[in-house]
Amino acid sequence: MADAAVAPPSLRALLSRRDLHLRLVADEADLSPGILDRPVRWVHSSDLADPTPFLSEGLVLLTTGTQFADAAAADYDAYVGRLLARGVQGLGFGTEVVRDGIPSRLVVACRQAGMPLFEVPYRTPFIAVARAGAEAIAADAYARRSWSLAAQRAVSLAALRPDGLTATLAELSRQLGCWVGLYDAAGALRTASPAGSLPAATADAVSAEVRTMLRRGTRAAGTVRTGDTAVNVQTLGRGGHLRGALAIAADDLDHEARSVVTAVVAMAALALEQQDGLGRAIGTFRAGLVQSLAADDPALARRAARDLFGPLPAAPIVVALTPPAAARSAALTEWLETRAPEGRGELFFGRGDDGLVLVVPAGARAVLDEIAERFELVIGCSAPCGYDGFSRALTQARTARDRTEAPGLADFADTARAGLLAALDSEAARAVAAGALGPLRRHDQTQGSMLVETVDAWLAHDCSHEATAQALGIHRHTVRARIAQAQRVLGRDLSSFAARAELWTALRLAE
Template sequence: MTDPQPTLRALLARRDLDLRLASDEAALPADALDEPLRWVHSSDLIDPTPFLADDLLLLTTGTQFVGVEENAARYREYVDRLRARGVRGLGFGTEVVRDGIPAGLVDACREARMPLFEVPYRTPFIALARANAEAIAAQAYARRTWALAAQRAISLAALRPDGLGATVAELARQLDAWVGLYDATGRPTHAAPDPAPDGAIAEALAAEAGAVLRRGARAASTLEIAGHRVTLQTLGRGGHLRGLLAIVGAELDLEGRSVVTSVIAMAGLALEQNVGLGRARTALRAGLLHALLSDDPTLARRVSRELWGPLPAAPVTVAVATVPSTRSAAAVDWLELRAGERRGGLFFGRGGDGLVVVVPASDAETLPTFADLFDATVGAADPADYAVFSRAHEQALTALRRATPGTVARFADAAAGGVLAGLDSPAGRALADARLRPLRDHDAAHGTALVETVRTWLSHDARIDEAARALGIHRHTVRARIAQAQQLLAVDLTSFPARAELWAALVAAA
């Protein structure tokens, strides 16, 4: 895609202009004659820099040097000002004011490494300006022609069986750069050409792609990684990103960006079209999950084997996960890819309480990785067979209530705390607070210790003497406090159910 731009070398090569380079090309910077020229301007001012733009060629007849031909400092100052302003070269029109180029100007240009060339009398300055303008127009036309041809080639590539892969390969060929397509999780899915960027660049690129996609907002950015120019562009709508396109090593002008934009549109459309198929798959998976919850895996096994491979072999770990809404689509895409890569290693479906994920009990990696990647809250059941799938699902929901974002809570850990550990929930704490409120209000108003006394008494199997020793008070005081607590709570604490309920409230409120 590198069409030659208008340059001083191109002007010097035109025989109709009859220009002559007065500088020693070997002494000039390597790209001095090949820098792009934005325009050609003429001026005989001793300081024309306030009226100049960057990257232009300046022409002069030298009237500003009349009478100071022997003043070398004047030439040096003049050339230094031009160099500082970004002038690409200086053309001297001879036989207008004087014959030949002043030696002082030649020396000053040589010291500043500024290209200097002679414009003969028969070549008007306007001819150089016109020639450069024509080159600019020709270059712009060539770029537009290239852009149209590139878009046509990319459109044809998109019609191939592997549309996305062929599109990425064609874009890489047109840009003469490396192009990579990442899915919504930041995982590379298509890339061209081989070989890919080296390990350090690939690692940094993957990290940057992942960070951009996790933010969930549409974005386009250009950065430098390990000395390579990298362009990143997200695919999809804000909050529902479908992936990211990365281009390494391409300087994109207006036409280059238009070609990339067409690829982004086609890739985004292809990925959005996949969303419809994804919805159908989601509905089917939800139906199979419903079948599994009936504890009869026959239908789910048959359908899954035809479409995605066998269900994970029992015993399995059943997990329920909730994911932030901005990461939900990416999470489903990740699970879909994981299931495709590990046929028989993962099944998932969306249930009423979140995503239900089923993996072999021996798989200790998938659930923590999923929780970490998508800030998901995950509850996992004990290993179970499909015949008791519904029970495992209930265990997973119980564990989910104890989980925090980005972590996996196991039912085994919840069960280790006993049945009363299940009271640790907002509803349980609210009921406990309401039950103990009369005792707490009395303690606050009268400076008593009814709550502490009742807790100690119950923890010592409702034995007055042992509670008195533990509290360091007289047994009659304990008995009086228990009687007062009964009156405030309006219960008979000689009854075991009443004592059990009060103990459960104390546990939940702890």
């Protein structure tokens, strides 16, 4: 912060005023490190034995020593200890007003405590010291306000450049003299200035915090600390529609610096909202290309995609489908927009009727694994196919997705291996099966028969009365009688394959 680096008033600056004739009593080496350069917030005078209830942190206290008239050695130590505990930055002693010189015990107590002690000669009134402090404070405040206005103008001009958002962040970094980073809606670092200057451990911690804040979906601010580095994080966008986050590696920003940051946050949020509008238009175009591909005629989609996104992935391809909610995820869409190497034909995506459709070469499914893991999604994947079978592949991906609950990739090949019954299994199918078997179950309950068990065994043994009798340990005539009874109860002939297959399916779904 070149212009912003007008140092706040300090005790060193006050002691350097030749017109005040102040004299530091102790050697600087005996003082607390850096205490002479800490900001002084005010200059106050008091002769109370304990003025600390009326003081605030960062003051310089002036006294004439009236309170030490009958003081013992321990009183001096206690007095200085109270001042240090309250955050007093220095003690000025007015000599030749109440007593000659500075009490030696006070000098010793200040030296032992590392408290700056300086002499205010008789010819320098306390009011002159206080006025000098007030003037320095006012000058510093004016300088900070002037810097803030100049900094806001600089970042506003940077926003007018073709790369407005990146230039604005670079200018903010220059004005604050610290690292500044912009994260997208997916929590990934989009741009930073100065690039690569943030320690790796801090960068990882900030990225993790940004992702957590964005997942909550509400506007928030926080601070990440790793070692001696503190990074302030502020989300961008409105609640429920966050567009990213701004991170600044600065521990303590004053009011003027925060006003500059606030201006940049507003500009960044506006720029991201404008980009969001463009993104919606592109998303609509992508959805149209998906509809074209779903018609199994890729010619139009190939021509339209080549100009804007690059070539479509080369066949054979795998078609994947996310859950419906993921198609509305700005974080997922932005992650795909900024990371998908579409120019090399490795990924195409677009909104479908019930999810985000992803298309990759059959041998390049790693990106699908990454998406499923990063966004904790179930992604259904088709078998490898050509673009002329796109609609069939989309149905396969949908089937695999809907048959899987745990996040990760769901292969249609695995679903197919589970058999047709697994695909038919649903609440509706089980309800129909229970209805079909209801007459047999009620007969068994009221008559004490075993029609369901017998029919199940009969179908399992290829409708052989002999094999069924051996399996159940009963006579074959008993099996024949029970099957005949089951046909009467069900009101249907079980001699045809279709009737037997339907009853067997109902038994399997009802298990």
